[in-house]
Amino acid sequence: xxxxxxxxxxxxxxxxxxxxxxxxxxxxxxxxxxxxxxxxxxxxxxxxxxxxxxxxxxxxxxxxxxxxxxxxxxxxxxxxxxxxxxxxxxxxxxxxxxxxxxxxxxxxxxxxxxxxxxxxxxxxxxxxxxxxxxxxxxxxxxxxxxxxxxxxxxxxxxxxxxxxxxxxxxxxxxxxxxxxxxxxxxxxxxxxxxxxxxxxxxxxxxx
Numbered sequence: 001x002x003x004x005x006x007x008x009x010x011x012x013x014x015x016x017x018x019x020x021x022x023x024x025x026x027x028x029x030x031x032x033x034x035x036x037x038x039x040x041x042x043x044x045x046x047x048x049x050x051x052x053x054x055x056x057x058x059x060x061x062x063x064x065x066x067x068x069x070x071x072x073x074x075x076x077x078x079x080x081x082x083x084x085x086x087x088x089x090x091x092x093x094x095x096x097x098x099x100x101x102x103x104x105x106x107x108x109x110x111x112x113x114x115x116x117x118x119x120x121x122x123x124x125x126x127x128x129x130x131x132x133x134x135x136x137x138x139x140x141x142x143x144x145x146x147x148x149x150x151x152x153x154x155x156x157x158x159x160x161x162x163x164x165x166x167x168x169x170x171x172x173x174x175x176x177x178x179x180x181x182x183x184x185x186x187x188x189x190x191x192x193x194x195x196x197x198x199x200x201x202x203x204x205x206x207x
Contacts, residue, residue, distance in 0.1 A: 059101035131177030
């Protein structure tokens with residue numbers, strides 16, 4: 001289920017850092033517990049190179065929440081970091097992220113799709129909703145691409161992977177793609193939706 005930001009007076013950066021969403025459903029609660037356990041065992045300094053890196057990811061989560069309409073809290077820090085690493089292989093860098101973040105904070109009615117930020121906005125939405133991004137074949141053996149993208153891991157020859165436009169599709173995260181939240185009537189293939197035989201019952205309808 002999509003979860004929209006509901007308290008405009010609460011600074012989003014604080015909400016991400018404090019991990020205090022307004023309400024959590026069962027799936028999100030389990031996710032929070034798992035992430036909290038992982039973070040407790042793994043210091044953030046081992047995940048992000050510096051505090052500046054963490055701040056940049058938080059800015060990116062704020063941008064992404066604004067664009068998608070879905071609150072992306074601290075549990076999305078690692079995924080946000082991975083998306084950024086691939087965006088930086090395209091036409092963008094940390095300066096662009098900070099600038100777009102500042103634009104959104106200054107004007108919450110700002111429309112990035114009708115401005116110079118159009119390309120970044122569309123690539124960000126594609127990355128979050130489809131869990132993939134188009135990259136140049138020259139980055140196939142890039143360390144971050146090989147670490148993040150399971151569909152490209154181990155590949156060294158880009159030719160069989162080329163799209164019609166000459167790019168390569170880098171899969172970031174199939175299961176965590178936001179399309180599964182937007183289309184809550186379905187779920188990723190091979191993901192169970194309930195106990196054996198649950199499919200015999202008609203889907204619940206909203207009143």
